[in-house]
Amino acid sequence: MDRGTIGGLLFGLLLIASAILMGGNVGMYVDLPAALIVFGGTIATTFIRFNLEDILNAFKIAAKAFTLRTTPIDDLVKEILALSNFTRKEGILQMEHFVIHDPFLKRAALMCADGHSADFIKYTLETEIDMTLERHTVGRNIFIAMGEASPAFGMLGTLVGLVSMMANLHDPSKVGPGLAVALLTTLYGALLAHLIFLPIADKLKRRSLEEEIHKRMVMDGILCIQKGLNTRLVQEVLNNYLPTMQRKSF
Numbered sequence: 077m078d079r080g081t082i083g084g085l086l087f088g089l090l091l092i093a094s095a096i097l098m099g100g101n102v103g104m105y106v107d108l109p110a111a112l113i114v115f116g117g118t119i120a121t122t123f124i125r126f127n128l129e130d131i132l133n134a135f136k137i138a139a140k141a142f143t144l145r146t147t148p149i150d151d152l153v154k155e156i157l158a159l160s161n162f163t164r165k166e167g168i169l170q171m172e173h174f175v176i177h178d179p180f181l182k183r184a185a186l187m188c189a190d191g192h193s194a195d196f197i198k199y200t201l202e203t204e205i206d207m208t209l210e211r212h213t214v215g216r217n218i219f220i221a222m223g224e225a226s227p228a229f230g231m232l233g234t235l236v237g238l239v240s241m242m243a244n245l246h247d248p249s250k251v252g253p254g255l256a257v258a259l260l261t262t263l264y265g266a267l268l269a270h271l272i273f274l275p276i277a278d279k280l281k282r283r284s285l286e287e288e289i290h291k292r293m294v295m296d297g298i299l300c301i302q303k304g305l306n307t308r309l310v311q312e313v314l315n316n317y318l319p320t321m322q323r324k325s326f
């Protein structure tokens with residue numbers, strides 16, 4: 077699990093809950109009409125703007141914000157260099173017998189072992205990278221859209237609550253519920269947007285960038301191995317993807 081994402085979300089919720097508890101009764105901050113306007117409106121507009129399949133995939137992609145599934149880059153470099161050493165000793169055709177843990181690297185190595193040309197391998201791997209990034213972009217855009225919609229429906233709920241309040245000024249017992257809707261919809265919308273939807277979208281953007289860097293590094297490494305470059309030269313190519321401090325460890 078990504079402790080940063082989980083910790084940040086829980087810490088934010090804890091602070092808000094603490095402020096609510098110190099300010100009075102929790103029940104004051106629960107209002108069904110306000111929740112229906114914000115949650116219902118956000119969900120409705122998301123289904124209008126995107127396909128059902130894209131929305132379902134977006135929630136699967138969102139799991140990347142809470143998990144660390146990408147192989148650490150230093151481990152990936154070590155695996156590529158080990159594969160390079162093995163290939164130099166045993167030959168490219170024996171590459172398929174080398175134990176590889178990263179799925180993308182394994183696929184690239186199998187294409188090398190099958191004797192495909194460098195152009196074909198590069199085209200295939202680049203196509204997979206592009207399609208993966210496209211799926212990530214759609215998923216991220218859905219969370220951005222939800223982050224934009226929830227405050228808008230919060231404002232819409234505010235207007236609904238104000239209209240209800242103004243229409244019932246003659247009856248003080250009905251002014252309170254209208255004011256509650258007006259204020260709580262704004263609260264719900266801002267909370268959803270800035271604590272959940274937009275932070276998840278930003279984290280997915282970062283995860284997508286990390287995955288692209290890792291896959292492009294694998295592609296460059298496997299093409300260098302296929303060309304027969306020695307491991308030292310392969311390492312020099314891979315160093316371009318590493319921060320300066322990490323290069324020293326290799």
